Amino acid sequence: MKNGNKHFVKASLLQASTVIELEDILDFCRYAEQHASKEFFSLSNNSHFAILNNGMAIQIPSNGYQCPEDYKKSVQSGFPSATDYYKASGTGITKFEEYELIQKCGINDKHLFDEIQKQGFLEGFEKYNEYLKQEESIKTDVTPSNPYKLYLHSRENGFKNFKHFFEALQGGFTNAKEHTVAQEKGFENLADYKEGIENGFLEAKVYHYAKGLGVKTFQQLLQKDNLELAYPELTHDQNVCLFLLSKLEQGKKASVNKLNSLLNESLEEYKDTETKKLFSWFTTALGSKKKLAPFLQHNENVRKFGTYDADGEFFEVNAIKDRSVVIDGSNVAHNSVKSSEKPSIGNLILMVKYLKKVGFSDILIIADASLRHKLSDLNRLEELSKIAKYEIAPAATSADKFIISYVKSKHCLLISNDTFKEHKVVDTWTAMNIDYYRLTFMITDGEVFMPDLK
Amino acid sequence: MRLIIYQLGSSINANDGYAYSIQLSYILGFTTVSIGHSEYVYNFYDNAVTIVDISERLKTLRFLLKNRNLELVDEAESGFKYFKKLKNKSSQQIVASKQLENRINELFLFYIEDFYDQMSEKFGYKIMKEYINPDDFYIYELTKTDTSDFEQMELLPEDILQRLLPDQDKHSLFFLNTSLEFDYFHFVDSENNEAEQVHNFYGSNLLNFPNLSLMTSSEVALIREDLKIGSLKFREKINEWATICYDNPNSNLGLEYFRENLLPLQESADDLARQSPTLNSFSGYTNRKGRLSILFGEAPIDTIWKIYLDTETISQEIFDKLLEIKKEQAPKFDGRWPVAVIKAIEDKEVLEEENEDINSETAIKSVRKSISLD
Numbered sequence: 001m002k003n004g005n006k007h008f009v010k011a012s013l014l015q016a017s018t019v020i021e022l023e024d025i026l027d028f029c030r031y032a033e034q035h036a037s038k039e040f041f042s043l044s045n046n047s048h049f050a051i052l053n054n055g056m057a058i059q060i061p062s063n064g065y066q067c068p069e070d071y072k073k074s075v076q077s078g079f080p081s082a083t084d085y086y087k088a089s090g091t092g093i094t095k096f097e098e099y100e101l102i103q104k105c106g107i108n109d110k111h112l113f114d115e116i117q118k119q120g121f122l123e124g125f126e127k128y129n130e131y132l133k134q135e136e137s138i139k140t141d142v143t144p145s146n147p148y149k150l151y152l153h154s155r156e157n158g159f160k161n162f163k164h165f166f167e168a169l170q171g172g173f174t175n176a177k178e179h180t181v182a183q184e185k186g187f188e189n190l191a192d193y194k195e196g197i198e199n200g201f202l203e204a205k206v207y208h209y210a211k212g213l214g215v216k217t218f219q220q221l222l223q224k225d226n227l228e229l230a231y232p233e234l235t236h237d238q239n240v241c242l243f244l245l246s247k248l249e250q251g252k253k254a255s256v257n258k259l260n261s262l263l264n265e266s267l268e269e270y271k272d273t274e275t276k277k278l279f280s281w282f283t284t285a286l287g288s289k290k291k292l293a294p295f296l297q298h299n300e301n302v303r304k305f306g307t308y309d310a311d312g313e314f315f316e317v318n319a320i321k322d323r324s325v326v327i328d329g330s331n332v333a334h335n336s337v338k339s340s341e342k343p344s345i346g347n348l349i350l351m352v353k354y355l356k357k358v359g360f361s362d363i364l365i366i367a368d369a370s371l372r373h374k375l376s377d378l379n380r381l382e383e384l385s386k387i388a389k390y391e392i393a394p395a396a397t398s399a400d401k402f403i404i405s406y407v408k409s410k411h412c413l414l415i416s417n418d419t420f421k422e423h424k425v426v427d428t429w430t431a432m433n434i435d436y437y438r439l440t441f442m443i444t445d446g447e448v449f450m451p452d453l454k
Numbered sequence: 455m456r457l458i459i460y461q462l463g464s465s466i467n468a469n470d471g472y473a474y475s476i477q478l479s480y481i482l483g484f485t486t487v488s489i490g491h492s493e494y495v496y497n498f499y500d501n502a503v504t505i506v507d508i509s510e511r512l513k514t515l516r517f518l519l520k521n522r523n524l525e526l527v528d529e530a531e532s533g534f535k536y537f538k539k540l541k542n543k544s545s546q547q548i549v550a551s552k553q554l555e556n557r558i559n560e561l562f563l564f565y566i567e568d569f570y571d572q573m574s575e576k577f578g579y580k581i582m583k584e585y586i587n588p589d590d591f592y593i594y595e596l597t598k599t600d601t602s603d604f605e606q607m608e609l610l611p612e613d614i615l616q617r618l619l620p621d622q623d624k625h626s627l628f629f630l631n632t633s634l635e636f637d638y639f640h641f642v643d644s645e646n647n648e649a650e651q652v653h654n655f656y657g658s659n660l661l662n663f664p665n666l667s668l669m670t671s672s673e674v675a676l677i678r679e680d681l682k683i684g685s686l687k688f689r690e691k692i693n694e695w696a697t698i699c700y701d702n703p704n705s706n707l708g709l710e711y712f713r714e715n716l717l718p719l720q721e722s723a724d725d726l727a728r729q730s731p732t733l734n735s736f737s738g739y740t741n742r743k744g745r746l747s748i749l750f751g752e753a754p755i756d757t758i759w760k761i762y763l764d765t766e767t768i769s770q771e772i773f774d775k776l777l778e779i780k781k782e783q784a785p786k787f788d789g790r791w792p793v794a795v796i797k798a799i800e801d802k803e804v805l806e807e808e809n810e811d812i813n814s815e816t817a818i819k820s821v822r823k824s825i826s827l828d
Contacts, residue, residue, distance in 0.1 A: 177679055181672045181673050181676045194731070197734070198731060198735070247823075247824055247825045248825050249827050250824070253827070254827045258827065317827075419821075436822065436823050439822055440818055451818055451819055452820045452822050
């Protein structure tokens with residue numbers, strides 16, 4: 001048997017002038033090297049290793065090792081016993097530290113161990129435990145007890161390595177997919193992300209903006225924005241009041257009591273369903289009937305929709321012709337036009353003349369920028385400009401969006417046969433309110449017909 | 455259980471419902487199989503960029519541009535041919551020829567990216583592409599029936615519609631996306647007695663979802679995980695039902711199981727989607743009108759074929775061939791097969807709006823609402 005460049009011989013020691021037993025395998029090996037011993041002897045059923053030098057036997061107990069080289073390697077690598085050393089080398093592990101970890105992890109696979117090490121879980125495990133101690137608020141369903149369990153836990157939750165896992169954990173995330181989605185939306189921690197999506201925010205930016213305003217949900221933020229669009233200088237309840245007035249039946253009278261009751265009904269929309277209180281961001285000035293009457297009497301915006309009679313304590317809604325009106329330019333220009341034909345300015349002129357005839361005076365046309373390129377009678381644009389204001393939707397904004405936004409801010413009437421179906425899908429305000437303002441029409445044989453103005 | 459989503463780019467129902475079908479099937483944990491134009495678009499970009507020959511690139515450009523900007527391709531093609539014919543090019547001609555090639559390459563890359571982006575947006579490919587794998591979501595390719603360069607030899611439409619698909623051990627259920635009116639199919643609610651007539655298509659709406667148009671690829675994976683437990687129970691029931699349907703053709707055993715075990719789910723159709731906070735967060739962005747529902751039921755086999763015919767997914771020739779097979783192999787295709795159908799939720803208000811004949815020459819009605827003061 002050969003061991004390295006040494007011969008390894010099984011033997012029995014019968015006689016030697018001197019027998020010295022060394023205690024340390026490293027001393028034994030050093031002695032053998034210094035004296036260039038070529039043979040190692042395995043004595044008494046491998047109970048000792050020995051070398052002979054000038055009739056002197058130098059021996060050391062084998063302690064279960066098969067040869068002195070193994071014994072030396074084991075000691076150098078920190079193994080406490082031959083059993084551990086051979087168990088470890090059987091799985092390809094050469095260091096006791098690693099072996100000890102594997103034992104603790106309950107695994108027996110060098111490749112797996114290497115993978116755990118490569119992914120940073122050996123080093124990371126300590127960091128992880130320290131972090132958990134510091135951050136007591138972090139809740140984990142399971143606390144992995146060793147690097148292997150941490151590795152498994154991390155993998156089960158979709159993480160690529162310890163760095164990925166730990167980065168997410170610092171934000172409170174324990175699931176990689178959730179962490180990715182949150183990151184894409186711009187959320188830095190789990191608490192904000194959970195609160196954000198629970199309240200309908202798809203972006204952290206919007207969530208933080210709303211939070212800064214004291215607005216809890218995305219729907220509330222839309223409500224707030226829509227309210228403030230019309231009369232930003234007024235309180236929210238005054239805006240709700242004006243919004244309500246803009247939707248009342250034309251030409252009718254309503255007592256201040258009735259209006260107060262309608263206003264209270266409208267305010268329900270702005271109350272927390274649990275506390276039954278108005279949202280914290282919602283500003284008020286019209287706390288009672290006493291405050292409503294002066295508002296109706298003195299606020300100049302109220303006059304767009306009607307007149308308040310202080311003596312009679314009633315509000316008379318204006319006739320429809322007294323309202324401002326916006327014309328959906330493209331929709332009217334295309335009316336009664338077959339698909340092969342071009343839209344016409346003539347339709348818009350007919351519409352404006354008709355509206356003026358029935359008494360409207362504040363008329364605005366809003367059209368797509370592209371309309372002028374499609375018109376059959378562009379030369380009549382000047383004629384139209386003389387009888388009504390003509391505005392083009394800003395570039396890169398669809399005229400529909402611009403028109404809806406205009407109606408939201410002015411609470412004016414809208415002339416269009418477009419049902420705004422696509423906008424209703426994505427915008428609750430449009431779905432709930434646009435038909436309070438929209439007047440349909442038909443142009444045929446040079447005549448305009450509008451059922452609401454009969 | 456596999457859900458088969460079969461649709462061509464030329465099908466008349468080629469709309470975002472196709473992408474939603476794939477996404478919903480996947481997030482519900484069904485094995486999702488896409489057949490039709492997915493094979494084309496999913497692989498389009500990867501295949502297209504490997505085209506290096508300038509003539510082939512010009513040919514592809516012509517195909518992509520259809521009728522727009524064709525003068526651009528004509529001009530590039532005539533220039534390319536001109537330089538190709540020249541035997542001994544001057545150094546200036548070599549430079550000009552290289553510049554032209556570079557320009558063609560730029561155009562080619564621009565338009566394939568543009569096309570891919572458009573298709574991805576419309577059919578959701580970018581969202582789902584990374585989830586293609588042999589277990590959860592894969593594509594069966596159609597037999598090459600046209601001159602398109604991107605289609606591969608695989609399945610015949612008539613085989614697909616006889617459910618002669620690979621991996622026969624797995625049940626396959628067609629996931630229909632149709633804009634056709636339900637009355638058209640003799641559709642009856644599963645509770646209705648007429649559902650017991652095997653020539654009727656019965657079904658009920660079992661699941662509702664918010665509009666998915668805002669969903670990203672990462673969200674698809676997260677939602678699937680969120681719904682893992684809830685969808686498992688649902689899938690098990692669907693699987694049991696489908697097994698009964700397939701094992702007992704021309705009978706009402708499937709319907710009986712459906713009424714007993716699946717119909718009660720109708721009352722909680724919104725509940726599964728609510729188990730995912732991410733799905734829930736979309737609800738605030740769309741009104742009721744943007745929501746989707748999935749209806750499950752059994753349809754007569756030839757009705758299923760007819761739907762594919764009427765949506766122009768198969769030709770009349772294939773349909774006739776299938777009817778012939780039905781006759782020859784009677785009674786194999788006489789009964790009903792379980793199906794799923796994706797539908798946009800149409801509430802009363804939407805239906806009324808759609809029925810509004812607003813541009814009619816003869817009638818126009820007021821739609822304006824007001825708060826009554828009476």
